[in-house]
Amino acid sequence: MFPYRAYAGKYLFVDLTEGRIESREMDAKLAETYLGGNGFGTRLLWDNVGPDVDPLSPENWLIFATGPLCGTLLPNSGRFEVVGKSPLTGIYGDANSGGFFGPELKFAGWDAVVVTGESPHPVFLAISGEQVELRDAGALWGQTTSQTETSIRREWGDPGVMVVTIGPAGENGVRFASIQATPQRSLGRCGLGAVMGSKRLKAIAVRGHGPVQIADPGRFLEVSKAMHRNIRGDAVFPAVSQYGTPGIVSLMDPLGRFPTKNYQMGSFPEVDQINAESLQARALVRHLACFGCPVGCDKLYTLCGGPYDGTSLRSVEYETLNSMGANIWNADLDAILAANRICDELGMDTISAGRVISFAMELWQEEILNLEDTGGLRMEWGDVDIALDLLNKIAYRQGFGELLGEGVRRAAEVIGRGSEQYAMHVKGMEIAAQDGRAQKSMGLAHATSNRGADHLKAFPVIDETGFPDEGRRRYGEAYLPEIVNPIETKHKPFLVKDGEDFGAIIDSVGVCKSGGSFVLAEVYWDDIAAALESGTGMEMPVERLKQIGERIYNLQRCYNVLHGITRADDRLPRRFLEEPSPSGNAKGQVVELDLMLDGYYTLRGWDVETGKPTPEKLRELGLEEVLERLERQGVGPRG
Amino acid sequence: MKLEIHPEKCTGCRICQIFCSYKHENAIWLDMARLSIRNESDDGPFEPSHCRQCDDAPCAAACPVDAIAQDPASVAWVVAVEECIACGSCVDACPFDAIFLDEDRGFAIKCDLCGGQPECAEMCPTAAIVLVE
Numbered sequence: 001m002f003p004y005r006a007y008a009g010k011y012l013f014v015d016l017t018e019g020r021i022e023s024r025e026m027d028a029k030l031a032e033t034y035l036g037g038n039g040f041g042t043r044l045l046w047d048n049v050g051p052d053v054d055p056l057s058p059e060n061w062l063i064f065a066t067g068p069l070c071g072t073l074l075p076n077s078g079r080f081e082v083v084g085k086s087p088l089t090g091i092y093g094d095a096n097s098g099g100f101f102g103p104e105l106k107f108a109g110w111d112a113v114v115v116t117g118e119s120p121h122p123v124f125l126a127i128s129g130e131q132v133e134l135r136d137a138g139a140l141w142g143q144t145t146s147q148t149e150t151s152i153r154r155e156w157g158d159p160g161v162m163v164v165t166i167g168p169a170g171e172n173g174v175r176f177a178s179i180q181a182t183p184q185r186s187l188g189r190c191g192l193g194a195v196m197g198s199k200r201l202k203a204i205a206v207r208g209h210g211p212v213q214i215a216d217p218g219r220f221l222e223v224s225k226a227m228h229r230n231i232r233g234d235a236v237f238p239a240v241s242q243y244g245t246p247g248i249v250s251l252m253d254p255l256g257r258f259p260t261k262n263y264q265m266g267s268f269p270e271v272d273q274i275n276a277e278s279l280q281a282r283a284l285v286r287h288l289a290c291f292g293c294p295v296g297c298d299k300l301y302t303l304c305g306g307p308y309d310g311t312s313l314r315s316v317e318y319e320t321l322n323s324m325g326a327n328i329w330n331a332d333l334d335a336i337l338a339a340n341r342i343c344d345e346l347g348m349d350t351i352s353a354g355r356v357i358s359f360a361m362e363l364w365q366e367e368i369l370n371l372e373d374t375g376g377l378r379m380e381w382g383d384v385d386i387a388l389d390l391l392n393k394i395a396y397r398q399g400f401g402e403l404l405g406e407g408v409r410r411a412a413e414v415i416g417r418g419s420e421q422y423a424m425h426v427k428g429m430e431i432a433a434q435d436g437r438a439q440k441s442m443g444l445a446h447a448t449s450n451r452g453a454d455h456l457k458a459f460p461v462i463d464e465t466g467f468p469d470e471g472r473r474r475y476g477e478a479y480l481p482e483i484v485n486p487i488e489t490k491h492k493p494f495l496v497k498d499g500e501d502f503g504a505i506i507d508s509v510g511v512c513k514s515g516g517s518f519v520l521a522e523v524y525w526d527d528i529a530a531a532l533e534s535g536t537g538m539e540m541p542v543e544r545l546k547q548i549g550e551r552i553y554n555l556q557r558c559y560n561v562l563h564g565i566t567r568a569d570d571r572l573p574r575r576f577l578e579e580p581s582p583s584g585n586a587k588g589q590v591v592e593l594d595l596m597l598d599g600y601y602t603l604r605g606w607d608v609e610t611g612k613p614t615p616e617k618l619r620e621l622g623l624e625e626v627l628e629r630l631e632r633q634g635v636g637p638r639g
Numbered sequence: 640m641k642l643e644i645h646p647e648k649c650t651g652c653r654i655c656q657i658f659c660s661y662k663h664e665n666a667i668w669l670d671m672a673r674l675s676i677r678n679e680s681d682d683g684p685f686e687p688s689h690c691r692q693c694d695d696a697p698c699a700a701a702c703p704v705d706a707i708a709q710d711p712a713s714v715a716w717v718v719a720v721e722e723c724i725a726c727g728s729c730v731d732a733c734p735f736d737a738i739f740l741d742e743d744r745g746f747a748i749k750c751d752l753c754g755g756q757p758e759c760a761e762m763c764p765t766a767a768i769v770l771v772e
Contacts, residue, residue, distance in 0.1 A: 210668070211667060286684065288651060
């Protein structure tokens with residue numbers, strides 16, 4: 001019997017090849033060492049998906065996992081995780097979402113859904129509490145994500161059904177296809193939508209009516225209420241609540257940290273047209289929130305009038321305002337929203353989608369591409385009609401879109417002709433909307449992230465614009481002033497390592513990085529330890545929690561090492577290392593990557609030459625068998 | 640005292656239901672929340688739907704065993720679960736759908752204003768639910 005509360009205590013194992021569904025009990029030892037969510041998925045991936053497995057083959061696993069604190073009293077405890085091998089990077093992959101699906105899965109009595117195999121025909125998994133079945137999805141195949149959600153709910157006869165689904169992009173194997181979750185949330189990065197598509201799993205729909213039990217109800221209530229109070233009392237709370245992530249558009253631009261024209265620049269002259277104030281003035285309908293979230297950074301936006309009249313969507317984020325805006329030299333806010341909507345409906349990551357378009361536009365600028373290459377498209381900067389057309393072509397793998405749907409790394413390999421230097425990626429994943437030259441910690445974070453260029457693994461927000469109060473509160477006076485100075489490298493290895501380990505915990509317990517743990521910086525190690533202990537009944541001294549975070553992050557790294565990743569792959573595109581930024585506060589700056597990497601590996605207990613975790617570190621984390629497997633495969637730490 | 644609702648401020652976060660169910664069930668159990676959220680779609684608009692604690696409480700008037708009585712301190716109409724026979728007369732009588740039956744446990748469930756300090760109003764982050772005297 002699984003001994004811990006707050007968990008459902010069991011998970012679903014689904015083999016799509018055989019159409020077999022099993023209920024499996026959660027393993028107490030696994031929970032004690034990896035918690036749930038991200039940690040649970042990482043361990044299952046390590047154990048079951050070896051280096052020879054093609055991400056789009058039946059042998060890949062897709063692990064949808066809540067964490068022990070998902071669906072509880074904690075602020076923004078609606079988050080869940082999906083883990084699998086990424087078809088974009090070929091290494092460890094994950095994505096995370098808020099909304100309501102995660103809690104609903106827990107209420108239905110399941111901590112996770114683990115999917116493997118490949119169905120002979122399109123199916124969706126229907127979970128109604130203990131009743132679980134695979135249903136035919138022949139009629140859903142080809143539908144957009146919102147159509148799929150609506151169809152499933154209508155057939156089920158219950159608007160309370162929560163859905164994760166892919167769109168046509170996932171069906172068609174676009175390597176940055178997303179999985180969309182009720183309500184219009186995106187599990188965007190790493191292309192795990194294409195993994196769902198390869199398995200012919202169109203959707204998972206869930207309805208639950210059960211309780212989540214708590215080990216120490218009195219203490220858990222106290223801990224949770226303190227978090228709600230602290231978050232709501234934070235000085236930055238009103239701004240984050242009012243504007244959500246778009247609020248930082250205006251803050252990033254003067255720093256030179258707002259990627260423009262595929263990172264040629266870090267500031268956009270027409271930024272005022274696509275910032276949060278313009279967005280809200282143009283299209284805000286109402287403020288919305290994910291499960292249990294006092295911040296409510298989500299909004300509903302609707303366009304009235306103009307060429308995209310009637311376009312209605314939520315979750316318009318900073319990232320998309322950049323990727324479909326400044327990044328492609330576009331100041332037409334309506335067109336950004338239209339692009340965002342297309343990506344949500346067809347099921348694509350807006351970050352990678354924007355980045356493949358800006359990549360093609362820069363190749364056009366450099367006259368590396370011609371009309372024959374692009375199928376007749378003149379890839380001029382700022383041409384939104386072409387961008388919108390291309391998004392459709394990518395999702396349906398038509399014309400030039402087919403090549404771009406492979407992501408910038410593969411596209412550059414096919415194009416050749418020196419195009420690689422314009423492919424802004426790390427480990428195959430397109431870079432998010434930060435510039436390491438303007439914020440050194442982000443440069444390091446992009447290079448080290450286990451899922452490729454990504455801001456959310458380390459999520460160093462303390463030094464974005466400089467938050468001295470947050471920095472002091474979290475790290476102490478000794479780290480100031482450097483830790484909050486964006487162009488300073490000192491203490492940034494520490495900031496990144498601490499963020500990666502803490503982020504692994506946040507993604508494993510099922511709460512949000514934007515709702516207090518990173519943004520606002522009100523929730524930290526001791527808060528999560530107290531919540532875990534009172535919620536689950538698991539003994540959780542802070543030092544133990546820190547070790548779990550470190551273990552999860554190291555196991556992901558070892559999974560990547562198993563796939564051949566070394567220090568040589570922790571690289572940024574040449575542009576960040578050699579071309580000084582022309583913009584704003586970052587003018588003249590490059591990323592001193594090797595300097596920071598040396599410090600980072602040392603702090604991590606990884607070999608500075610190879611970037612691999614040392615035997616001592618792996619033994620310290622209880623990962624002896626991991627060490628043995630790496631050595632057996634000939635990629636051991638000293639190799 | 641009564642709950643006052645400002646539906647235009649509701650974001651659909653369900654914090655009211657989360658804390659309500661916890662207060663009464665020691666568990667996060669949205670199906671047992673004493674108030675509901677009505678919405679046209681996932682994108683809202685939302686409207687918290689709650690017990691008005693009517694002066695002439697039709698639920699209490701309809702109860703054949705007098706299991707619903709007003710608490711003089713909070714003025715909330717409270718179900719005495721040990722007396723309730725789960726006949727459903729109160730559910731039919733309520734014009735606001737603010738009372739429901741838990742058939743497994745065999746009694747009616749409604750808002751008791753948490754004895755005078757309602758969790759929903761305390762925890763609502765946008766003041767969509769407030770307590771008024």
